[in-house]
Amino acid sequence: MADNTPWDTIGSLAALFTRLDSERGLPPEEQWTLQVLKLSEEVGEAAQAVIGVRATNPRKGRSHSWEHVQEEVADAVITGMVGLARMRPDDAAEYLARVLAEKSAKFLPAAGL
Numbered sequence: 351m352a353d354n355t356p357w358d359t360i361g362s363l364a365a366l367f368t369r370l371d372s373e374r375g376l377p378p379e380e381q382w383t384l385q386v387l388k389l390s391e392e393v394g395e396a397a398q399a400v401i402g403v404r405a406t407n408p409r410k411g412r413s414h415s416w417e418h419v420q421e422e423v424a425d426a427v428i429t430g431m432v433g434l435a436r437m438r439p440d441d442a443a444e445y446l447a448r449v450l451a452e453k454s455a456k457f458l459p460a461a462g463l
Contacts, residue, residue, distance in 0.1 A: 357435075357443045360428070364435035364442075385433040392429045396422035 354362075371381040399422045401407055402414030435442040 356431075360431045360435050360442070361439070363428075363432050364439065367432065368436055368439075382433070382437050385429070385436055389426065389429045389433055392422065392426040396426055398422075 367385075368381060371384070376384070396419060399414040399419040402410065402412065403416055403419055405412040407413075431442070431446075434446060438445050
């Protein structure tokens with residue numbers, strides 16, 4: 351496993367979850383829908399952690415650390431990558447690289463300018 355890239359691990363997770371959901375009789379689009387809902391849940395947990403670190407809920411006070419926030423953000427990223435790999439099992443990494451290049455070009459100057 352030490353030689354695996356993050357995308358290898360993401361692909362393995364995506365294949366596992368797809369197989370498990372398929373065994374439950376869920377069609378692909380329903381699987382994708384549930385994966386996006388899972389992503390929303392993870393983003394919500396990151397938001398809850400920020401609320402906890404900022405102590406903005408008077409009932410709970412300071413209930414989280416920035417380390418918790420970082421872990422929840424990582425969970426959201428992983429869940430998003432797994433979702434993309436489930437929807438695009440053949441080219442998720444390349445697709446993400448392409449979309450990242452397009453989106454970042456709006457903010458980062460072109461090389462050599």
